[in-house]
Amino acid sequence: xxxxxxxxxxxxxxxxxxxxxxxxxxxxxxxxxxxxxxxxxxxxxxxxxxxxxxxxxxxxxxxxxxxxxxxxxxxxxxxxxxxxxxxxxxxxxxxxxxxxxxxxxxxxxxxxxxxxxxxxxxxxxxxxxxxxxxxxxxxxxxxxxxxxxxxxxxxxxxxxxxxxxxxxxxxxxxxxxxxxxxxxxxxxxxxxxxxxxxxxxxxxxxxxxxxxxxxxxxxxxxxxxxxxxxxxxxxxxxxxxxxxxxxxxxxxxxxxxxxxxxxxxxxxxxxxxxxxxxxxxxxxxxxxxxxxxxxxxxxxxxxxxxxxxxxxxxxxxxxxxxxxxxxxxxxxxxxxxxxxxxxxxxxxxxxxxxxxxxxxxxxxxxxx
Amino acid sequence: xxxxxxxxxxxxxxxxxxxxxxxxxxxxxxxxxxxxxxxxxxxxxxxxxxxxxxxxxxxxxxxxxxxxxxxxxxxxxxxxxxxxxxxxxxxxxxxxxxxxxxxxxxxxxxxxxxxxxxxxxxxxxxxxxxxxxxxxxxxxxxxxxxxxxxxxxxxxxxxxxxxxxxx
Numbered sequence: 153x154x155x156x157x158x159x160x161x162x163x164x165x166x167x168x169x170x171x172x173x174x175x176x177x178x179x180x181x182x183x184x185x186x187x188x189x190x191x192x193x194x195x196x197x198x199x200x201x202x203x204x205x206x207x208x209x210x211x212x213x214x215x216x217x218x219x220x221x222x223x224x225x226x227x228x229x230x231x232x233x234x235x236x237x238x239x240x241x242x243x244x245x246x247x248x249x250x251x252x253x254x255x256x257x258x259x260x261x262x263x264x265x266x267x268x269x270x271x272x273x274x275x276x277x278x279x280x281x282x283x284x285x286x287x288x289x290x291x292x293x294x295x296x297x298x299x300x301x302x303x304x305x306x307x308x309x310x311x312x313x314x315x316x317x318x319x320x321x322x323x324x325x326x327x328x329x330x331x332x333x334x335x336x337x338x339x340x341x342x343x344x345x346x347x348x349x350x351x352x353x354x355x356x357x358x359x360x361x362x363x364x365x366x367x368x369x370x371x372x373x374x375x376x377x378x379x380x381x382x383x384x385x386x387x388x389x390x391x392x393x394x395x396x397x398x399x400x401x402x403x404x405x406x407x408x409x410x411x412x413x414x415x416x417x418x419x420x421x422x423x424x425x426x427x428x429x430x431x432x433x434x435x436x437x438x439x440x441x442x443x444x445x446x447x448x449x450x451x452x453x454x455x456x457x458x459x460x461x462x463x464x465x466x467x468x469x470x471x472x473x474x475x476x477x478x479x480x481x482x483x484x485x486x487x488x489x490x491x492x493x494x495x496x497x498x499x500x501x502x503x504x505x506x507x508x509x510x511x512x513x514x515x516x517x518x519x520x
Numbered sequence: 521x522x523x524x525x526x527x528x529x530x531x532x533x534x535x536x537x538x539x540x541x542x543x544x545x546x547x548x549x550x551x552x553x554x555x556x557x558x559x560x561x562x563x564x565x566x567x568x569x570x571x572x573x574x575x576x577x578x579x580x581x582x583x584x585x586x587x588x589x590x591x592x593x594x595x596x597x598x599x600x601x602x603x604x605x606x607x608x609x610x611x612x613x614x615x616x617x618x619x620x621x622x623x624x625x626x627x628x629x630x631x632x633x634x635x636x637x638x639x640x641x642x643x644x645x646x647x648x649x650x651x652x653x654x655x656x657x658x659x660x661x662x663x664x665x666x667x668x669x670x671x672x673x674x675x676x677x678x679x680x681x682x683x684x685x686x687x
Contacts, residue, residue, distance in 0.1 A: 313634025381631020
């Protein structure tokens with residue numbers, strides 16, 4: 153099965169909506185699980201890895217939660233482009249994309265459940281939801297996990313809980329995270345303060361693609377760091393509370409900008425529109441930052457007829473692998489050619505976006 | 521800037537390493553840097569970067585207390601491997617290297633005992649064991665009170681639970 157044919161198109165994927173999706177792109181809950189007494193993937197020899205894979209793969213593929221026709225494949229069957237597309241969709245981690253034989257991926261039709269086999273742990277199972285829906289994401293991955301543990305011998309200790317390759321994931325093995333768009337806090341220069349405050353609560357703030365990545369396009373990922381000594385529900389509640397506060401802070405920051413520095417704000421957004429609609433070469437990094445401003449402009453009502461979904465689609469299709477996929481040759485483009493092709497694509501798509509105007513009554517914007 | 525390890529002297533050695541796509545920075549004074557072998561980046565323990573400074577030392581001390589040279593019988597992982605990678609080799613390693621773990625986990629997590637989900641098959645076992653315990657206690661109470669009718673009921677219930685508890 154071809155992953156590129158399996159995946160929902162960027163246009164369709166961007167249509168998905170969820171609570172608080174003005175600010176929260178997506179919610180994710182990931183569980184780390186391992187088989188008893190099998191060496192963890194990082195330490196296992198190839199034969200051991202394949203042995204574990206052969207136990208795990210059929211067990212997961214036949215889970216009712218994965219649906220009748222999941223995408224299920226060994227990573228050696230995927231091309232570099234396939235893997236990069238999956239990373240850009242947040243369906244596999246960058247670490248997993250680097251793996252080959254003995255590692256695999258199982259993905260349901262809706263792309264809400266993705267199970268990585270032999271990543272750092274034997275199983276990394278994640279549930280993804282649009283907007284702020286941590287509880288729903290947890291319930292769905294919990295159901296997968298509960299079903300799976302009746303079929304597999306999962307390593308668990310009374311004291312340390314679920315045993316993982318790295319002691320930092322021990323216990324619940326849970327990583328709860330949400331992807332947030334925080335241009336108001338960045339423009340209002342409050343973001344560093346906010347990040348520090350969130351860090352103090354034991355939560356990590358990272359860039360778009362997780363650990364060690366830059367916060368391009370004012371997109372931040374917030375996740376729990378501690379997994380032992382706190383139950384799944386406690387972790388969920390704590391992070392949910394923080395996320396709701398972040399949403400409120402972001403709405404307030406936008407409101408303040410509209411009231412106190414409207415010209416600065418409109419100038420940023422107007423210029424972003426200008427470049428996106430007229431540039432002939434534009435880097436991925438610059439595009440992300442410009443699209444962030446465009447999305448902010450849509451949110452505050454500067455682009456009357458433009459749906460948020462269009463901006464989200466542009467976010468996705470201007471990523472390097474998606475861009476390459478769109479190119480008639482599908483050959484790996486040199487960075488320079490890619491920037492030109494990206495600009496061509498953006499100019500064409502921006503034709504449907506009207507020139508920005510100042511929002512009529514900025515104060516009528518909903519503040520959560 | 522003070523040394524992250526001894527927290528006393530000025531940090532003069534600044535080490536930046538990329539560990540699995542994550543940038544890790546460590547600032548140390550000269551003495552600590554030397555002690556930790558920073559001059560030789562290959563010899564610098566990943567455990568320190570991943571699990572926090574001092575982690576490799578704790579792993580080592582725990583192993584020495586046991587006579588040194590711990591090795592997992594299931595997967596062949598050694599204490600040196602643990603120190604080098606900051607990760608364990610298999611689920612059984614958690615028993616083998618148990619002694620050094622708690623001090624390592626303390627600064628990393630909220631607690632050092634698991635709270636939360638327990639696998640279904642075990643959950644059932646725990647529930648049944650608790651039922652058994654409470655029924656046995658009730659039975660003894662009934663016998664002591666010479667309430668033989670109640671004791672007979674409890675004995676029958678116990679029989680059912682005992683047979684369920686056996687796999």
